[in-house]
Amino acid sequence: MKRKEFIQKSIGTGIFVGLSSYAFSSTIFTENTKHVTILHTNDVHSHIDPFPNDGGRNANKGGVSRRYSLIQQIRKENPNTLLLDAGDIFQGTPYFNFYGGELEFKLMSKLGYDAATIGNHDFDNGIDGLWAQMPNAQFKLLNANYDFSNTVLDGQIKPYEVFVKDDVRIGVFGLGIELEGLVNKKMYKETQYLDPVEIATDIVKKLKTEEKCDLVICLSHLGYQYEHDKIDDLKLAQQTQDIDLIIGGHTHTFLDEPTVVKNKINQDVLVNQVGWAGIYLGRIDFYLDKNTKTVKSASLGI
Amino acid sequence: MKYFSFFLFFLLFLNCKNPTTQESLQIIKKESKRIEISNKLVLNEETEAFIQPYRERITEEMNTKLSYTPKLLSKKDGKYNTPIGNMMADAVFEMANPIYKKRTGNTIDAVILNHGGIRAEINPGDITTKTAYEIMPFENEIVVVKLQAEQIQAMFDYLAQAKRAHPISNMQLVLSEDFKILAQSIAGKPVDKDSVYHIATSDYLQNGGDHMLFLTQPEKLTVLDYKLRNLLIDYFKKHPEINPEKDQRFIER
Ligand SMILES: [Zn+2]
Numbered sequence: 347m348k349r350k351e352f353i354q355k356s357i358g359t360g361i362f363v364g365l366s367s368y369a370f371s372s373t374i375f376t377e378n379t380k381h382v383t384i385l386h387t388n389d390v391h392s393h394i395d396p397f398p399n400d401g402g403r404n405a406n407k408g409g410v411s412r413r414y415s416l417i418q419q420i421r422k423e424n425p426n427t428l429l430l431d432a433g434d435i436f437q438g439t440p441y442f443n444f445y446g447g448e449l450e451f452k453l454m455s456k457l458g459y460d461a462a463t464i465g466n467h468d469f470d471n472g473i474d475g476l477w478a479q480m481p482n483a484q485f486k487l488l489n490a491n492y493d494f495s496n497t498v499l500d501g502q503i504k505p506y507e508v509f510v511k512d513d514v515r516i517g518v519f520g521l522g523i524e525l526e527g528l529v530n531k532k533m534y535k536e537t538q539y540l541d542p543v544e545i546a547t548d549i550v551k552k553l554k555t556e557e558k559c560d561l562v563i564c565l566s567h568l569g570y571q572y573e574h575d576k577i578d579d580l581k582l583a584q585q586t587q588d589i590d591l592i593i594g595g596h597t598h599t600f601l602d603e604p605t606v607v608k609n610k611i612n613q614d615v616l617v618n619q620v621g622w623a624g625i626y627l628g629r630i631d632f633y634l635d636k637n638t639k640t641v642k643s644a645s646l647g648i
Numbered sequence: 649m650k651y652f653s654f655f656l657f658f659l660l661f662l663n664c665k666n667p668t669t670q671e672s673l674q675i676i677k678k679e680s681k682r683i684e685i686s687n688k689l690v691l692n693e694e695t696e697a698f699i700q701p702y703r704e705r706i707t708e709e710m711n712t713k714l715s716y717t718p719k720l721l722s723k724k725d726g727k728y729n730t731p732i733g734n735m736m737a738d739a740v741f742e743m744a745n746p747i748y749k750k751r752t753g754n755t756i757d758a759v760i761l762n763h764g765g766i767r768a769e770i771n772p773g774d775i776t777t778k779t780a781y782e783i784m785p786f787e788n789e790i791v792v793v794k795l796q797a798e799q800i801q802a803m804f805d806y807l808a809q810a811k812r813a814h815p816i817s818n819m820q821l822v823l824s825e826d827f828k829i830l831a832q833s834i835a836g837k838p839v840d841k842d843s844v845y846h847i848a849t850s851d852y853l854q855n856g857g858d859h860m861l862f863l864t865q866p867e868k869l870t871v872l873d874y875k876l877r878n879l880l881i882d883y884f885k886k887h888p889e890i891n892p893e894k895d896q897r898f899i900e901r
Pocket residue numbers: 434465466467567595596597
């Protein structure tokens with residue numbers, strides 16, 4: 347009972363537990379505590395240059411080369427950093443129209459992106475256009491719920507990848523939005539869309555058992571939230587388990603902070619999205635430890 | 649720290665269900681922070697140098713003069729038809745027709761686009777490649793649908809009900825003050841019940857965009873592989889000066 351009260355008090359009310367001395371004192375770092383930093387973007391849409399200085403709402407914001415400076419700074423702070431993108435890398439400026447995504451992929455490689463998922467606009471030059479740019483991507487393109495078997499991308503896109511940072515095994519997998527009705531069929535051709543919840547359930551199980559992942563991250567281009575029953579990141583979080591973080595895209599949602607959602611077995615899932623066009627970089631830090639003393643020291647009673 | 653929208657949070661991990669997994673790593677703390685990419689961050693010189701040649705070629709091409717307009721062209725310049733909308737629909741009629749004829753042997757009877765698809769104004773002065781990108785930033789392309797007379801009637805009914813300056817070419821529609829259709833014609837002739845019509849539009853509308861459902865079930869669909877933006881670029885190149893006017897094609901009487 348005591349435990350239930352604690353959850354309601356600290357998590358149930360404002361969803362988040364703010365930076366408070368109580369929370370701080372209850373977290374015990376040991377010399378074995380691991381620290382990984384997750385950096386993320388979504389829907390950058392070929393915004394390589396900052397927005398022009400035209401007095402507009404986004405004037406002077408964004409830009410790949412400034413993003414790189416920031417990333418370098420953070421990597422200096424914590425070398426155990428993963429850099430991820432949730433799709434819609436392409437389309438939005440003439441850079442894409444002129445070079446078909448070449449520069450976007452080359453720059454993401456330069457910045458040291460580890461993985462990205464595929465958004466609907468990444469099919470804007472057709473599946474062949476995406477395939478043609480793959481040699482420029484020195485990062486993993488991940489998607490688990492598109493069946494590419496009858497397309498040029500067969501065997502080119504992995505469902506997930508496991509990264510090891512500070513001895514923490516991080517499983518990252520990708521989910522894409524239903525393309526029918528959103529993208530012209532002649533663009534995505536024989537790509538088959540599979541149910542994201544079913545696929546996520548299978549992949550996560552594999553990541554937790556076979557791959558022994560300590561952290562599971564979903565790169566999703568499903569969209570943050572829809573009123574109707576179309577699958578979105580919040581529903582995905584609720585209907586699955588063992589996903590620690592969903593990095594979303596598509597809806598260009600500017601979240602000030604991640605939304606915390608209770609999953610199927612009442613674990614917390616973070617759902618984050620940082621708008622579009624590279625105006626923001628999202629940063630999430632995870633601290634992990636083998637020691638379960640923390641739980642006990644908070645005297646939650648079991 | 650005003651440039652940083654910034655917060656921290658902590659959560660204790662309550663894993664009491666599964667005491668056997670005590671040896672695996674548990675999350676003991678999470679923090680998050682949203683960092684704005686502002687001009688307070690320095691440019692990475694090497695990256696800038698890498699981008700520069702790509703940027704230069706785009707800038708050069710974007711600033712290439714294609715045509716000229718003596719006046720501002722805005723989609724707000726008219727209730728049911730506007731100079732910029734008329735120019736776009738007429739451009740499609742003029743530029744797509746020869747391609748369609750060559751491909752199918754038929755001619756385009758009329759054009760319909762959507763008012764919302766005009767994404768920018770054209771300022772008086774030089775029209776450049778950049779102008780075409782501004783008014784048409786999307787990759788929409790031209791398609792031609794073969795429609796029956798009743799689908800054409802549905803189109804006119806749609807236009808009468810939408811009460812917007814959706815760009816049209818080679819057709820006329822006159823509405824009463826209470827939005828009843830007073831006159832309608834294609835190529836100056838009334839709609840013939842037994843004829844079929846070849847209507848050029850964008851793939852976006854053909855797919856049901858703006859609820860133009862009369863375009864979605866054509867007898868035949870022809871994709872021209874011609875992007876609307878490229879069509880406009882070609883149209884501007886062909887006409888060293890444009891000066892479209894508001895006219896009588898879609899009016900209220
Ligand atoms: Zn998208």
